[in-house]
Amino acid sequence: MRRIHFFLMALAMLAGSIAWMVPASGQADKAAPPIYLTKMPSGFRDWQLISVAHEAGKLNSLGAMLGNEVAMKAYREKTLPYPDGTIIAALHYTHLPNAENNTVFGDVQSYTPGPPSNYQFMVKDSKKYAATGGWGFGSFTPEGKAFTDAQMKTCAPCHAKASRDGVFTQYAP
Amino acid sequence: MRRIHFFLMALAMLAGSIAWMVPASGQADKAAPPIYLTKMPSGFRDWQLISVAHEAGKLNSLGAMLGNEVAMKAYREKTLPYPDGTIIAALHYTHLPNAENNTVFGDVQSYTPGPPSNYQFMVKDSKKYAATGGWGFGSFTPEGKAFTDAQMKTCAPCHAKASRDGVFTQYAP
Numbered sequence: 106m107r108r109i110h111f112f113l114m115a116l117a118m119l120a121g122s123i124a125w126m127v128p129a130s131g132q133a134d135k136a137a138p139p140i141y142l143t144k145m146p147s148g149f150r151d152w153q154l155i156s157v158a159h160e161a162g163k164l165n166s167l168g169a170m171l172g173n174e175v176a177m178k179a180y181r182e183k184t185l186p187y188p189d190g191t192i193i194a195a196l197h198y199t200h201l202p203n204a205e206n207n208t209v210f211g212d213v214q215s216y217t218p219g220p221p222s223n224y225q226f227m228v229k230d231s232k233k234y235a236a237t238g239g240w241g242f243g244s245f246t247p248e249g250k251a252f253t254d255a256q257m258k259t260c261a262p263c264h265a266k267a268s269r270d271g272v273f274t275q276y277a278p
Numbered sequence: 279m280r281r282i283h284f285f286l287m288a289l290a291m292l293a294g295s296i297a298w299m300v301p302a303s304g305q306a307d308k309a310a311p312p313i314y315l316t317k318m319p320s321g322f323r324d325w326q327l328i329s330v331a332h333e334a335g336k337l338n339s340l341g342a343m344l345g346n347e348v349a350m351k352a353y354r355e356k357t358l359p360y361p362d363g364t365i366i367a368a369l370h371y372t373h374l375p376n377a378e379n380n381t382v383f384g385d386v387q388s389y390t391p392g393p394p395s396n397y398q399f400m401v402k403d404s405k406k407y408a409a410t411g412g413w414g415f416g417s418f419t420p421e422g423k424a425f426t427d428a429q430m431k432t433c434a435p436c437h438a439k440a441s442r443d444g445v446f447t448q449y450a451p
Contacts, residue, residue: 150326150327150451151326152326153323153324153325153326154323154327154342154344154369156342156390156391157330157340157341157342157371157390157391158340158388158389158390159332159340159373159388159389159390160387160388160389161386161387161388161389162385162387163387164387167330167331167332168330169327169329169330169342169450171327196327196450198330198450200332203446205440205441205446206440206446209436209439209440209446212335213334214333214334214335214336214337215331215332215333215334216331216332216333216334217329217330217331217332217447217448218329218330218450221450221451247451263382266382267378267379267382268378273378273379273382274390275390277342277369277371277391277394278323278394278420
């Protein structure tokens with residue numbers, strides 16, 4: 106019993122050290138599994154639409170979720186879990202009242218995208234990202250700069266709470 | 279003066295009769311210019327994303343605007359007026375709080391598409407739709423049934439108030 110306890114403690118310390126060392130060194134060790142995306146998937150702005158979303162409150166965001174061909178096929182055929190090669194893109198914009206539209210409509214009712222806030226991605230690779238439910242996560246500034254590892258820590262545990270293979274977004278018909 | 283008055287009255291009556299006759303006969307006279315779309319453009323759900331929108335108030339809608347190839351090229355190259363062949367689709371869904379997402383987030387912040395409300399289209403054909411700024415309008419139920427002419431009357435005069443060739447939606451980068 107004591108041995109098991111010691112083993113678990115050592116494991117926890119080791120895990121803590123790794124989590125600490127990776128962002129400190131600035132890049133993951135070559136032998137270590139990849140953690141987050143470092144580059145945006147190419148051509149994502151041309152992908153087809155999965156759905157749209159409005160996040161009120163602090164996020165104050167209007168979003169469009171797009172999928173590559175593998176993602177769209179899986180969504181339309183209701184394939185779960187999502188097959189390897191699936192990529193889901195979430196394009197987030199500031200949720201802003203549209204002055205021109207509201208003048209025409211005679212009411213403050215129209216909200217449209219302001220500047221992009223970030224572009225986020227989920228890439229399915231069940232081997233490469235086995236530690237995070239098979240999903241690799243990536244968040245980027247509108248200029249394509251990857252978020253820091255510290256900023257990325259919350260992605261996987263939060264998505265693990267989503268039913269349907271860790272994916273919040275459902276297909277809009 | 280009396281003659282002019284009579285002429286305008288006759289014109290109004292004639293217009294009223296035409297508006298009455300067209301839906302009654304089920305199809306427009308062959309010689310008359312087409313008024314509204316009677317069929318949804320095929321394949322529109324696969325088109326690329328122009329932008330997203332949230333209409334609060336009575337409309338309570340989350341929308342995605344998609345464009346066919348001509349539309350996407352025009353948007354990206356900032357071509358105005360839009361060339362003939364442009365089709366812009368607006369997919370409207372009920373703006374609903376998402377219970378699953380909000381449970382995970384611990385706050386009522388996430389709004390996602392409920393059932394589709396309607397699918398709307400603008401088709402550019404500067405000759406065919408010369409009377410309405412070169413745009414042909416169409417609104418359809420989610421099942422693809424065209425709105426009545428009476429329901430469609432407000433489209434053109436409202437869009438005529440939008441700058442950028444009668445189009446409200448701008449490209450989201």
